[in-house]
Amino acid sequence: MKKITINSVASYAGVSKKTVSRVLNNEPNVSDVTREKVLKAFKELDYTPNPIARGLARNRSFIIACLYDNPSKSYITRLQSGALAACHQHGFNLLIHPCELRGQALLDNIEQLLQTSRIDGLVLTPPFSDHGELVAFLRQKKVPFARVASVKLDDESISVRSNDEQGAFEITELLIELGHKDIAFIKGHPDHSATEQRFNGYRRALAEHGIAYQEHLVEEGNFSYHSGADSAETILHLDPRPTAVFASNDYMAAAVLKAATQMDLKVPDDIAIAGFDNAPIARHIWPGLTTIAQPVEEMTRLAVEHLIEQINQGDNGDEEQQKEPLQITLEAKLICRESTAAPKS
Amino acid sequence: MKKITINSVASYAGVSKKTVSRVLNNEPNVSDVTREKVLKAFKELDYTPNPIARGLARNRSFIIACLYDNPSKSYITRLQSGALAACHQHGFNLLIHPCELRGQALLDNIEQLLQTSRIDGLVLTPPFSDHGELVAFLRQKKVPFARVASVKLDDESISVRSNDEQGAFEITELLIELGHKDIAFIKGHPDHSATEQRFNGYRRALAEHGIAYQEHLVEEGNFSYHSGADSAETILHLDPRPTAVFASNDYMAAAVLKAATQMDLKVPDDIAIAGFDNAPIARHIWPGLTTIAQPVEEMTRLAVEHLIEQINQGDNGDEEQQKEPLQITLEAKLICRESTAAPKS
DNA sequence: TCCCCGTCTGACACCGGTGTCATAATGTCG
């Protein structure tokens, strides 16, 4: 099996390289007859253009990278799967790039990534989506990027999110309507902008239902299971004990559930528990966790789709013709499982 | 900021392109003085070679792809993280390629991947590691590949595994030594070769301890939580009920735990449960699951490391000089948590 | 001194595509 290049195709079809290239890229000014000849040659020789050569000539790699630093494996794989779907649809490939937000040298790390892999664009996922320095850096370098689940909308870049504040509001409201008044809250990681959003939703629900905010019911977490366990330790030993706990994600909620079970508390009768994200664990434990499901795949898919669009159009001479800042908000969905019910008394 | 190419460096250092290239690739026959001049130019111009151009000239992409089809998110991310570690260390990048084993066109899918991304090598993870057709296909196409956790060792390709049979043996033996005699078993996905290995370990432990194998205690699963739930349904309603359940992975074990809890059975007193893999869920639930921890990252890291070595040496003229079939087996570790204890009576 | 040989270096073609431009063929209008 010998290699089929554009030259083979050209001589087989009896035309020049350039004409073959025209057909490949759907350029105008190719007669129907010629086009047919070339297409036939493609098929008969089973030709696939070499993306590397293409990349060199057009200064493109057809690769985008996905940045993340997230403790939740399921979140990561959902991001990846959404990104991949969009990539494959447009002939792109995806590079994954986990890296630490707090690393002493995030920007250096990214710079090196850009240098060594020549990616065409970047998808920022939490907690990078709202990292001001990084965003500024990418803008200055003119690297196309899109943000997933970012909060700070600056009207200049692609951003796809879901409404965390509203989700947290709804789940808190659910607890309130079940009759809970003392609802503890476990915050997420301070670097994630979702953390503040979810906290805000919690407070707004309390406020709208005339329930006083009690600071001692709020614990600092960081989205990890471990931090949830620590917070649970404090919350479950309060006197009086709150009748419900709303944790900013499912891992922390699972930790609360485990701690409660170990203390022989019945969930949801003795204490109701709610989480956020609809991670697999939410339905793998008993009782299943009431939580909020976000369309993570879809968010990422859309973000990447628009990113690729931007990359491709930046490629045309038209240059910046369309400063169309795409900002999309998708709906999150409340999922009720067994971990929430009315308080006992 | 203008682009720095090999030409800029060459003229800055006052040498030819080719000499710069020699320095870049650590080729011999460059005088120390010249080398210093070029290295100085690298630093002062802050030069990074363009991997795409390099790739075109040497017919390499410096990218390898990781194939998987696995329901366990944590397993996937562990694979990825091990593969990435090795890739980054050697200046490679990683492409992820989830795809369905059962797809009508696995080989077409892979062929397309090879065509469109020109990857330098492939990492096969379960269940692809033992996919005979795929392996034959890759050999025929002369695509370098390495296998993670494969069972069929054919002495011709790189393969890094851990001993599943032994792990399953140990965990079964643990249950037996605790006093269990009726130990149910839930099999994994039939396409995964680990499934048979784990089953074999279970049977060997029974045999070595003089316990008769009871076919009705064995259920067919497929590694998914859902299949675990189905199997649990059957097993927990057997009369007499077995005193222990060993599931082929932690998700299925978690499903058994959930089902048992819903039936008001106490774990481990009424029924002991063991899993496999040490997935996060094993320690996120109560009681924590006794399980087997495999060094998945390390396995993948080693596999990729040797894959890259093979790729790089195949690049030299030496051609196949070293038919060194690398097959490594790493240790798995038994982790005891609260889900196992002696039977009640 | 001459010849041979190993070391060091650069000119040049090449990898497999794309961009630019010139030119030929065709159509359109006054």
Place this chain on the structure above:
DNA sequence: CGACATTATGACACCGGTGTCAGACGGGGA
């Protein structure tokens, strides 16, 4: 029917590196 615009096509340089080969240089043996 000639002037000119438009479409179709190919020659050639170019992207940024690497491989091949020839030539310059210096040292050692005859």
